[in-house]
Amino acid sequence: MQPTDTIAAVSTPPGRGGIGIVRVSGPAAAAIAQALTGRLPPPRCVHYCSFRDGANSVIDRGVALYFPAPASFTGEDVLELQGHGGPVVMDMLLAAVLEHGARAAQPGEFSQRAFLNGRMDLSQAEAVADLIDSGSRAAARSAMRSLDGAFSEQVRALAGALTDVRAHIEACMDFPEEEIDFLSDPQLAQRLQTLRRQLAATRASAGRGVLLNEGVRVVLAGQPNVGKSSLMNLLAGRDSAIVTDIPGTTRDIIREHIQLDGLPLHVIDTAGIRVPGDVVEKHGVERAWSEIETADALLLVVDDRTGVDDADRDILARTPAGVARIVVNNKIDLSGAMPGAERMDDEEHVRLSATTGAGIGALECALKACVGYEIGDQGSFMARRRHLDALARAATAVDAADQVLRERGAGELAAEELRLAQQSLGEITGEVTSDDILGEIFSRFCIGK
Ligand SMILES: Nc1nc2c(ncn2[C@@H]2O[C@H](COP(=O)(O)OP(=O)(O)OP(=O)(O)O)[C@@H](O)[C@H]2O)c(=O)[nH]1
Ligand SMILES: [Mg+2]
Structure with a gap:
């Protein structure tokens, strides 16, 4: 019943905005943070950094937030990458996250995990x-x-x-x-x-x-x-x-x-x-x-x-x-x-x-x-x-x-x-x-x- 894979999605609405957020949940969240930002941000602290793709080129610069399990929205390890809210940047950022082993989340899947992990009824x-x-x-x-x-x-x-x-x-x-x-x-x-x-x-x-x-x-x-x-x-x-x-x-x-x-x-x-x-x-x-x-x-x-x-x-x-x-x-x-x-x-x-x-x-x-x-x-x-x-x-x-x-x-x-x-x-x-x-x-x- 409990999911074991890592999911990711752009959590801000599609289109242009000042900020766009990619959210990651699951056991690979820490490794993904490490791979994209160069280090694991301290738990629940704002960490300003560059987000890099597989070829080590900078996609965007922004804030990474790491919430280790169980004190997170889903109850799993959660990573939030807050960058600039443009559709292409967000796409590139999500693609880099998926490259490191996450899969694209289904609708409502973060909430579903929060429910399955007893974070909310x-x-x-x-x-x-x-x-x-x-x-x-x-x-x-x-x-x-x-x-x-x-x-x-x-x-x-x-x-x-x-x-x-x-x-x-x-x-x-x-x-x-x-x-x-x-x-x-x-x-x-x-x-x-x-x-x-x-x-x-x-x-x-x-x-x-x-x-x-x-x-x-x-x-x-x-x-x-x-x-x-x-x-x-x-x-x-x-x-x-x-x-x-x-x-x-x-x-x-x-x-x-x-x-x-x-x-x-x-x-x-x-x-x-x-x-x-x-x-x-x-x-x-x-x-x-x-x-x-x-x-x-x-x-x-x-x-x-x-x-x-x-x-x-x-x-x-x-x-x-x-x-x-x-x-x-x-x-x-x-x-x-x-x-x-x-x-x-x-x-x-x-x-x-x-x-x-x-x-x-x-x-x-x-x-x-x-x-x-x-x-x-x-x-x-x-x-x-x-x-x-x-x-x-x-x-x-x-x-x-x-x-x-x-x-x-x-x-x-x-x-x-x-x-x-x-x-x-x-x-x-x-x-x-x-x-x-x-x-x-x-x-x-x-x-x-
Ligand atoms: N004096 C007066 N005339 C009204 C009032 N309500 C509607 N009328 C008039 O009555 C006529 C019919 O109004 P409608 O709102 O089209 O009536 P309806 O029930 O939608 O009519 P159908 O779409 O034909 O079924 C129009 O000439 C309106 O101006 C009212 O409270 N006072
Ligand atoms: Mg009428």
């Missing part, structure tokens, strides 16, 4: 990639918290609590004659309840982390001419979609990427839904439906003068249950209604005018609320869908354990469910993750990371 390694990819300050802050271990700590605490309850149940089973009494102990039921509550809280935080990570898909849909494209332009702050008073103006999907208090939104404008007049519109309406089906949130736009009619109710009825929804009563400058949000007939309504902008703040608040986003959420951490799935499976198993214990006093079954829950949590931190999944996760990282 899997969710922390993922947070490194998420920090690099973060699209907003809020996302970067959350990724940093995950990197610091905020998420891993919660998951480990949950796993620890699970172990305790399981041990308790298994101990009861060693005394069969008293088993039933032990298992109906109210303290045990209480501990299971606490566990379920803690799991639910972690799932909620992780859900917010996923929103920050991936962004929220918000689809604008409704009948023609109600002002979907006007609202899209207002949200995006620019004239992205064509607006006319001809019903059926928008025929294709139009996408904008915006931020709402740090929450990334993918706003999607669609063709007005009606019986299509021609084949182009038919395709447009089909596309509108497929966007609605994969949305996180639907903004059903209606003209406030007519309100929600049967055609709108049809759209709501066809929208999958998991999609959050807000009815936008647009054109209040014409209907004379006051801007604001209100719950009516089981739906959240926001009254606004895409023309004057009145009520847009209420829509933004309603949007954040319906996806469960809290601004300045200090306790938030970055998470991925993979983590949410694992937490959901753990929650299902804990619920099942609780049920078999309460209804049938079946300690053995309950202990098995708790073991499954523990295993699901272990997938998050990487304690029980298959090589395939690891490969899949790290291959999405950038080269040199």
